[in-house]
Amino acid sequence: MENLNNRLESLIRLRKELHKNPELSGKETETAKRIISFLEQYPPDEMQTNVGGTGIIAIYKGAEEGKSILFRCELDALPIKETNSFEHKSIKNTISHKCGHDGHMAILCGLASELYHQQPEKGNVVILFQPAEENGSGAKKVAYDEKFKVLKLDYVFALHNLPEFAKNQIVVKDGTFSCAVKSIIIRLKGKVAHAAEPENGINPAMAIATMIQQFDLKNQYNKSKKDFAVITPVYSSFGQKAYGVSAGKGEVHFTIRCQTNDEMERLSKELENLTEEIAKINQLEFKIKWTDSFHANENNSEANHYIKNASKILVLDVVEKDTPFSWGEDFGLFTQHYPGAMFGLGAGQETPALHHSDYDFPDEIILTGIKLFHQISKEINHAY
Template sequence: MKQTARALPRLGNADIAELTDWRRLLHRHPEVSGEEAETARRVAAVLRATGPDRIVTGLGGHGVAAIYEGAAPGPRVLLRCELDALPIEERSDAAHRSTVPGKGHLCGHDGHMAMIAAMARLLGRTRPARGAVILMFQPAEEDGSGAARVISDPGFADLRPDFAFAIHNMPGMPLGHVALAAGPSACASRGMRLRLTGRTAHASQPETGLSPMPALAHLMPALTALGQGDPINDPGFALATVTHARLGTPAFGIAPGEADLFVTLRSLTDDRMERLIAEAESLVREAAAGAGLEADISYEDVFVTTTSDAGAVAIAVRALDRLGVSHGPGPLPMRPSEDFGRFGTGAALAFLLLGAGEDRPALHNPDYDFPDDLIPVGATIFSALIEEILGYAHA
């Protein structure tokens, strides 16, 4: 699989300065899942300047892909980043802090885009020796809908890769250290939305109505108890987390007639998720029937397990060893979910965590900010992966 031409492209100081400025521009103008139109426009403009063989826009909503063809036939390698920010108010004194109230790039997707934009510069100057590289800027990762929409988009049909790689920054790990391991890397999860409907009554005559309060009070601990407490690397791992509850209307004269409950279901494997769903739905139906209530169940934020292929991980290990980058399994598998897993259908996939510093605020914290020093580090790792699989046509 290795090629004889082994000239690894490097970013110059001017590249790094410009990419850092661009990352901070994105940080100042965050757009959440499904609303990334301006971010996608900025991405497409940056990509066009590198002279790709083709650009595809509007993938699965606002997704953008740039394709760089090699000189000879060969594998197709997809490198993926995310466009979307979070609906969280940023608390920062940085000059490049968010200018959009209630929204912020507090997961580092702005930095991931900068790393892939760096790859666009390098590939524009030095094509792979064979095959093709697909730079994928995916929409709507945070709510779990983006990858599925991209993959089902007709425009993705001729982009389907043989290999897929993604890097996600991870605070709490030493800066520049990489965590990777074959097998499940990130959990499956989904948001379970419950609506229990009975009948309102006057608060002085609650017996004339049908309150969902007893069923709601029963379901919160009962659903939570479905989590088996297994260690995260056990295939039986399951977790159910109550994230929101609402009972009736905020009034003193009305006995409630409806209730809402949000529960996040989480598992290491997709098979375990199917069993967890069945267990949770059975509890809900039983509680509703016992109380004479109607129950409606729906799901949002659906993530499948992200599973790293042993062969793709071995390629990444070779690349990291050649670069002298420290690596190990680290916190993998991890409880959080990652939309990247869907790109593993038909492709050998590897998901890498890149240390963002041991003392940096955690992801999704209101004061988190991506460390700019990781932009050239991530680009160098991606370049080494391409070299391992496709080689470079010239220095």
Template sequence: MTQRTSLTNSDVVDLTQWRRELHRHPELSGEEKETAARVETMLQATQPDRIVTGLGGHGVAALYNGAAPGPRLLLRCELDGLPIRETSTHDHRSQDPGKGHLCGHDGHMTIIAAMARLLGRRRPTRGSVVLMFQPAEENGAGAAAVVADPEFADLTPDYAFAIHNWPGVPLGHVALASGPVMCASRGMRIRLAGRTAHASQPENGLSPMTALSSLMPALAALGQGRCGTDPDYALATICHARLGDPAFGVAPGEADLYVTLRALTEARMVRLIEDAETLAATAARNGGLGLEIGYDDVFVTCDNTPGAVAVASKALDRIGIPYDQGPFPLPGSEDFGRFGGDCELAMLLLGSGVDSPALHNPDFDFPDDLIPVGARIFSAIVDDLTS
């Protein structure tokens, strides 16, 4: 098998500088206009067969075709940063107060940028490769919007792969497993509507206090088991509660409650939603209150398929990168599972070090040493499927 040309030392220097420039200028979910422009400029230099912009918002994809028919691979990364103030002191720290690339999406983009260089120098022998720079991963909206975009129909893959860096896993090691690897989750918004009254005459109003105070422990009690040990794992986390307005002269007439629902499988999520909505409806009815329910940040479960895991395992064995199941399955969520559909799909965790700050910590920074490692992994997968 012909090995795809490796990155040069000059490539690694250029890519490291590019990653750090992305790090300086993070953009939040749905706002990635300038990041997408940087990506498009970078891709144009590699002369892909096609560039698609505006996918599902600010998404960008590049297509590299082989000379013969074969499978289509999609390699995916994320464009967005987080609404967190970075506290690092390095020279490439965020220049946008209150925003930061504190999940490593800048590094993931750079690994895919490395693949653009390699594919620009040598196309697949057969089939094709799509490099997908996806918007709005952090709020769960991006992958769904990309897949629903009519432009995506011509890019639908047979295989989809993603790499996410992972603190706690040894630097450069990989975690890989079949089956559910990340949970489905969604943010449930509950509004209880009553009637305000003067604080001296609360009997003239209709307070949601009792309903709110009973709902919080009841919802939390819906949780079950631990992720990784209980296949029926579920979790309901109370994240925010508001009762009326901050005033002493008014008895409250409305309340808001935010709860994050989480489950290892889609079937378990359906049951969890039904149970949570029943509790909310019962509390509202018992209190004579109006009820509104809405959902945000909806993530489906991310399931690695055996076929894609077998391909990735073979590639890792061939290039000598150690791997095991690692921390899978994880209680966190990732919208990469939306690309599954009828294709083979696998997410790999690439260790960013046992002593690395955790993801979403204000001092997290993607390790630049992972750029060539991630590119080697993706390159080996592409070679195995398209040579």
């Protein structure tokens, strides 16, 4: 039987090929073809394509009845110009894998190859290659796809590589692992007037300024508090570069982060009410649009236990985090509906930060990701 270590070279080649040919959220057609081509070398018992768009499901069935366990990775890249100069640099000028999804795909392809050579003793292992994580739309599209809905899942798991943590360290957290995140777009409509007679119009400038100030008062930066919230103004505009005109419309955008899904729901309603109040005081019409929504990854304690136990068996260094990560990850939709957990895989303390133009996934951590996912599946079905 082919050894996993012998397959590492082909997995690294695949990772670099994926890195070189990135695709944006919802447009991962060629990426999916590359994954399917790899899986055909290690045929699953069942495979579904075009799940939630470009997604792929591969199922490796056990010899006996047991739990059904899903492991998930992401297909998409980011609209970021790469500044690296290595041979596998992105061939697309403004698109690159700056979150490590190329490495996450390589890990799950490695897991598929391992399951092909070592049939699960019990249960089913479901591998999901999910589209459109970066804009928060992919998990929902997959979850509502009939090909996914027929699966009877007992547990769901995912990992994310983490720069600033030592390579191959495992980062776990009970409860919320990553925050709920979404963005609000507020559009305001007033009345244009001559700049010499602004009293004859309705200018949204003061309303925008008030919103920025009032929203800022809702911030609670202490992550140890239940009402932790970060409300960041990210864009605003009003009027035009016409110095004789008092603006008649404008808009302002904020990104909101909370520790739990319930807290996000509460704060979102509060901000909507505040927007309405400020708009009315300033005699403005308003429209609100929510976008780029990510549920909090609320880790199930039993699922988290399996991660810790598997890490211990593999003699991996485990770091237990006290507070959640403030970034969003749409795997949170799955942990909302199934017992599951997300954990971190250290990518190196000297590795550039995620979403930075010079980031590259470290191939040295691929084997650890594969072995840990595989061990988690074994632990669950040994306990069954």
